[in-house]
Amino acid sequence: MKSYFTKESKILAHNEKVMLYSKLLQSAEEQHGKLLSRIEKVDELMKKAESCLVALETDSDGEQEADCSCEMAEEKTLEQELESLKAEEEELRRELSDLEAENEQMLAEINHLKEKEKSCLELLETYNFTEWEITEWSQQQAVFNFLYDSIELTVMFGPLIDGDVFGENPSRKIVSLNFESLLDEEKAPPSSCLVQRLIFQFIGSQGCWEQRCPMLYYLPQVLRDVSLVVSRCKILGEEIEFLERWGGKYNLLKIDVSDTVVKLLFSASVAFAKFELVLSLSANYPSVLLPFTVHQQIGNIGEEEVSAVLSSVPVGHHYLRRIVSLIHQNLLQNPR
Structure with a gap:
């Protein structure tokens, strides 16, 4: 009995295996068919792809040749532009160097001119020839003082002159110019008396002042000429006073x-x-x-x-x- 059931069990198991293998075989065959179908489709796609690639390669060769020629032309143009830019840069560098050199030269000249200006200003300060002061100005006369009020110049005005101006005002005819010494020679030191004599020596040597200065227009030149002599003689007086004080050193x-x-x-x-x-x-x-x-x-x-x-x-x-x-x-x- 036991052996019977064992055989039956083996037969049933065998039959089940046969059925299972049959199903597996059928499924494998179906999968194989599907795979073959896919392979065929892939082959077709590959063929189409190859034909497309061939067509693309044919087209791309022409395009590449055209692109290459364009790129070469553009590259050549760019190289020319680069060379031109380099040349311009070099030229600009040279111009910049020249400008820097010119700038340094101009700065040196400016410094030299500043030093010269300073020297001239010092000279102008030292030799300031404006030695007169106005003490009176009216329609009839003008009065000027020189050398610490020790010399007085009185200018008498005449009538107005049509068509002639002095500054913003109508000019006038000058009737007389009179120089007068206000120095007290008895109390003044010898150097001051010497200065006065030299100044009036100049005044007397000029002849008729009314001829030199017939109109108001000429008065500034007269004041300048007299101031120049006054300034020089004043310095002489200062020199004598210096030597009187410090002459022992010499x-x-x-x-x-x-x-x-x-x-x-x-x-x-x-x-x-x-x-x-x-x-x-x-x-x-x-x-x-x-x-x-x-x-x-x-x-x-x-x-x-x-x-x-x-x-x-x-x-x-x-x-x-x-x-x-x-x-x-x-x-x-x-x-x-």
Whole structure:
């Protein structure tokens, strides 16, 4: 019985396996058919793709050739533009370098001009020739003062002149110009008296001032000319006052002023010399050489030695002080 059931079980199991394998075989066959169908479709697609690729390659070859030629042309154009830009850049660099050099040169010139301007301003400050002040201006006259109110100029006006102007006002005829000294010579120091005499020497040498200045238009030039002489003579007075105070440093023993003559007495024990230098001054000081004489008193320094020194002193600002300084330096500091 047991063996029977065992056989039956084996038969049933075998039959089930047969049925299962049959189903599996059928399913595999169906899958195989589907796979073959897919393979055929893929083959068709591959063929179509290959034909498309061939067509594309044919088209792309022409396009690539055209693109290549265009790209080469564009590349050549770009290279030319690049070379042109490089050349322009190089040119701009050269121009920039030139501009920087010009800029440095201009800065140097500007600095030089600034220094020159500063020097000119200092000279203008030093040689300020505006020596007059207005104390009165009316329809009838104008009054100007010079040199610390020690000289007065009175200008008398005449009638108006048609068609002529002075500034914004109608010009006038000048009737008279009168210079007057207001200096008290009895109380004034000798240097101030000398300055006054030299200024009035210039005023007297100009002849008729009304002819030089017939109209108001000419008055500024008169004021300038007089101011120039006043300024120079004022500096001379300051030089004499300086030498009177500090002359001992230059072995200058005494200064004597008489009329327009200045006498300088030098004395030096080191040089064993004593002599007097007499200078004749004029309103042209310090623009002309000074006539001089030498009175030898002690030692070997005479007119020849002094003349050699004075010939080396150029005319100009502080002429008298430079004469005294050079005599001291060249003749009085060493034994002779």
